[in-house]
Amino acid sequence: MKVIDTSIPDVKIIEPSVFGDDRGFFMETWNQVEFEKKVAGKSITFVQDNHSKSKKGILRGLHYQTENTQGKLVRVVSGEVFDVAVDIRKDSPTFGQWVGEYLSADNKRQLWVPEGFAHGFYVISDEAEFVYKCTDYYNPNAEVSIKWNDKTIGINWPVTNDPILSNKDERGLSFLDSKTL
Numbered sequence: 517m518k519v520i521d522t523s524i525p526d527v528k529i530i531e532p533s534v535f536g537d538d539r540g541f542f543m544e545t546w547n548q549v550e551f552e553k554k555v556a557g558k559s560i561t562f563v564q565d566n567h568s569k570s571k572k573g574i575l576r577g578l579h580y581q582t583e584n585t586q587g588k589l590v591r592v593v594s595g596e597v598f599d600v601a602v603d604i605r606k607d608s609p610t611f612g613q614w615v616g617e618y619l620s621a622d623n624k625r626q627l628w629v630p631e632g633f634a635h636g637f638y639v640i641s642d643e644a645e646f647v648y649k650c651t652d653y654y655n656p657n658a659e660v661s662i663k664w665n666d667k668t669i670g671i672n673w674p675v676t677n678d679p680i681l682s683n684k685d686e687r688g689l690s691f692l693d694s695k696t697l
Contacts, residue, residue, distance in 0.1 A: 517532050518531040518533075523615055529625055529628075530625065532545060563653055565648070569643060574639045576637055577637060579634060592619045592645065594621050595639065595641035600616045602691075604696045606696045606697065614669055620641075659684075662694050663688040669691050
């Protein structure tokens with residue numbers, strides 16, 4: 517696998533080695549030793565896998581948990597999304613900065629979003645299936661949603677119309693009003 521640095525050093529793009537021919541392809545999507553050595557730089561345990569399906573124009577996020585903070589290894593198995601990680605670690609030199617990356621079934625890229633980041637994605641294709649591994653369990657009582665279009669963060673989303681949001685995301689907090697970690 518190839519690991520690509522982003523403008524936030526702890527967030528990494530992972531390009532798996534893909535072996536293909538006219539029959540299809542094979543790729544390794546997870547390897548504990550390689551991930552810890554090349555990406556995380558420390559021991560990582562994933563405890564939960566999630567899979568979501570969304571239609572074009574849906575924006576999910578920006579989510580994080582104040583307890584049971586989660587690192588996420590995300591990828592798209594069908595379609596395409598614009599995936600975003602926002603550094604919400606108060607003591608970080610990149611606090612309040614964001615990274616955005618197109619993830620698709622075609623490019624097969626993965627994004628490592630460590631603990632201490634808000635995360636969200638916007639669906640570009642007609643539909644997208646998004647899968648991710650989490651380092652801690654989902655805790656709905658500790659979940660926070662930051663407004664997707666918060667001016668302080670200033671994410672340059674590739675939206676052409678108002679995105680479709682959940683009720684939770686419509687009520688998202690401003691970055692300045694959210695509890696940072």
